[in-house]
Amino acid sequence: MYDSIWDKQHEECGVIGILDRTLDIPRYLYWGLFALQHRGQESGGIALTDGHDIFTYRGMGLISTVFEKGLPDDLGGHIGIGHVRYSTTGSNNPRNIQPLAVYSAFGQIALAHNGNLTNTRELREELDANGVTFQTTMDTEIIVNLISRSRQTTVVDRIKESMNRLEGAFSVTIMTKDHLYGVRDKFGFRPLCIGRTTTGGWVLASETCGLDALGATYVRDVQPGEIVDITEAGMKSIMYAEPQRKQVCSFEYIYFARPDSVIDGQDIYQARLNMGKEMWNETQYDADLVISVPNSGTTAAIGYSMASGIPFNHGLIKNRYMGRTFIKPTQKERELAVRMKLNVVKSVVKGKRIVMVDDSIVRGTTSGIICKMLREAGAKEVYMCVSAPPIMYSCFYGIDTSVRKELIASALSVEEIRKYIGVDKLHFISLDGLCKAIPNIPREDLCLACFNNDYPTAVPVTNEEGEKYALE
Numbered sequence: 013m014y015d016s017i018w019d020k021q022h023e024e025c026g027v028i029g030i031l032d033r034t035l036d037i038p039r040y041l042y043w044g045l046f047a048l049q050h051r052g053q054e055s056g057g058i059a060l061t062d063g064h065d066i067f068t069y070r071g072m073g074l075i076s077t078v079f080e081k082g083l084p085d086d087l088g089g090h091i092g093i094g095h096v097r098y099s100t101t102g103s104n105n106p107r108n109i110q111p112l113a114v115y116s117a118f119g120q121i122a123l124a125h126n127g128n129l130t131n132t133r134e135l136r137e138e139l140d141a142n143g144v145t146f147q148t149t150m151d152t153e154i155i156v157n158l159i160s161r162s163r164q165t166t167v168v169d170r171i172k173e174s175m176n177r178l179e180g181a182f183s184v185t186i187m188t189k190d191h192l193y194g195v196r197d198k199f200g201f202r203p204l205c206i207g208r209t210t211t212g213g214w215v216l217a218s219e220t221c222g223l224d225a226l227g228a229t230y231v232r233d234v235q236p237g238e239i240v241d242i243t244e245a246g247m248k249s250i251m252y253a254e255p256q257r258k259q260v261c262s263f264e265y266i267y268f269a270r271p272d273s274v275i276d277g278q279d280i281y282q283a284r285l286n287m288g289k290e291m292w293n294e295t296q297y298d299a300d301l302v303i304s305v306p307n308s309g310t311t312a313a314i315g316y317s318m319a320s321g322i323p324f325n326h327g328l329i330k331n332r333y334m335g336r337t338f339i340k341p342t343q344k345e346r347e348l349a350v351r352m353k354l355n356v357v358k359s360v361v362k363g364k365r366i367v368m369v370d371d372s373i374v375r376g377t378t379s380g381i382i383c384k385m386l387r388e389a390g391a392k393e394v395y396m397c398v399s400a401p402p403i404m405y406s407c408f409y410g411i412d413t414s415v416r417k418e419l420i421a422s423a424l425s426v427e428e429i430r431k432y433i434g435v436d437k438l439h440f441i442s443l444d445g446l447c448k449a450i451p452n453i454p455r456e457d458l459c460l461a462c463f464n465n466d467y468p469t470a471v472p473v474t475n476e477e478g479e480k481y482a483l484e
């Protein structure tokens with residue numbers, strides 16, 4: 013999986029679900045997934061019903077590529093779910109595309125999953141021992157299998173029983189031919205929200221930007237430990253587990269979610285502005301200019317500028333056509349790839365003492381090369397502020413924050429990282445500052461495990477190199 017220099021921390025997956033009698037469901041799913049594309053670019057697809065059967069349309073690549081030959085004609089059904097994938101368990105290949113659909117004793121079912129299970133090995137071994145065969149290597153297939161093999165009599169009870177067997181992170185949309193379900197794990201690691209369409213239908217989406225794209229109105233977030241069961245008659249809420257210590261992923265606020273989304277009552281854009289403000293409070297750097305590493309560092313950079321009064325300007329421009337670059341990771345090629353992706357505006361940075369803001373340092377490659385580029389362009393001093401604390405531990409909950417040995421902060425101190433990337437000053441936001449920047453979520457409700465090693469669940473075994481267990 014680690015075949016590209018961009019294999020560092022990645023967006024996770026995006027899920028959607030729609031129930032509406034009047035809409036052209038394939039088209040609405042497409043638009044919704046388009047809005048959630050930032051959460052996964054490897055593959056995607058939709059599942060639809062005509063009221064009798066469930067059909068899937070799936071492919072590799074961006075949603076626009078998957079449907080480049082057009083969308084399926086409206087089948088006349090009123091329910092659909094969709095998925096955009098960035099692989100966490102099960103590699104990126106055509107077998108591992110979601111939604112997954114199966115025939116079960118109680119009828120067809122399709123499922124789309126954002127998150128990552130932490131008891132994949134145990135559950136898969138148990139199912140293997142019971143003679144279950146698998147079509148994919150995704151943890152998601154375990155969820156589908158548990159639901160379809162459950163001996164409970166109603167679908168909700170089957171879902172309830174299965175969810176209680178899962179550990180780790182899962183926000184899922186599930187459909188049968190007449191129900192749409194949304195489920196969020198009891199910690200609420202990954203987001204999932206509920207909206208209403210203008211025609212009285214229902215939408216489930218990973219982020220509120222998915223609702224906005226469809227002109228839907230936000231109703232509320234699915235609660236940790238909750239199953240919502242939606243039919244044409246309305247929505248029912250069932251708790252499959254008592255919510256525990258809620259653990260919303262803090263990285264959603266730092267980097268992953270789109271800035272125009274709101275998750276669990278916290279506006280992402282405002283949180284990122286606050287992170288910039290907190291970093292100003294923590295550093296008070298005397299500088300001439302604030303710049304960002306686009307795109308992800310920009311909102312926090314504006315926050316730093318607003319709080320400090322130091323002007324913000326675009327010192328770096330990102331090539332908007334840059335996708336994933338499969339270049340062998342020699343230092344020379346990495347440098348070329350960063351130069352292809354980002355370029356310096358010399359007239360802006362020349363002769364200036366610069367505060368450069370980015371959201372995270374993972375391997376340290378990007379910032380090291382940018383710092384060199386800024387100096388070549390005549391920057392006088394480069395002070396770097398990072399709106400994520402040092403990432404020292406891997407994520408097991410649906411974000412690929414690299415294996416531990418590749419995380420620069422797991423091996424080097426802040427001062428050593430500063431020297432490695434070549435900046436004059438380096439500051440990582442403190443954990444306190446980060447939590448203050450997300451005021452609508454109490455600190456104890458935030459997952460901070462990749463910063464402080466406080467994993468809220470048991471996590472899978474890693475090998476001596478710190479590599480995570482994976483099925484392939």
Ligand SMILES: O=P(O)(O)OC[C@H]1O[C@H](OP(=O)(O)OP(=O)(O)O)[C@H](O)[C@@H]1O
Pocket residue numbers: 018020267305306307308309370371372373374375376377378379
């Ligand atoms: O320390 P490194 O391993 O080099 O990685 C850190 C950089 O990677 C991510 O950005 P990315 O280039 O993926 O693009 P984006 O900000 O536009 O999403 C992140 O926002 C940092 O800028």
Ligand SMILES: NC(=O)CC[C@H](N)C(=O)O
Pocket residue numbers: 023024025026097098099100101102125126127128129150151152410411
């Ligand atoms: N990033 C994700 O949320 C991935 C979902 C699931 N674990 C998969 O690998 O497909």
Ligand code: SF4
Pocket residue numbers: 201260261262263264406407408409410411413459460461462463
């Ligand atoms: S470990 Fe880090 S990236 Fe993973 S869920 Fe927790 S905060 Fe998010």
Ligand SMILES: [Mg+2]
Pocket residue numbers: 305306307308309370371
């Ligand atoms: Mg970035």
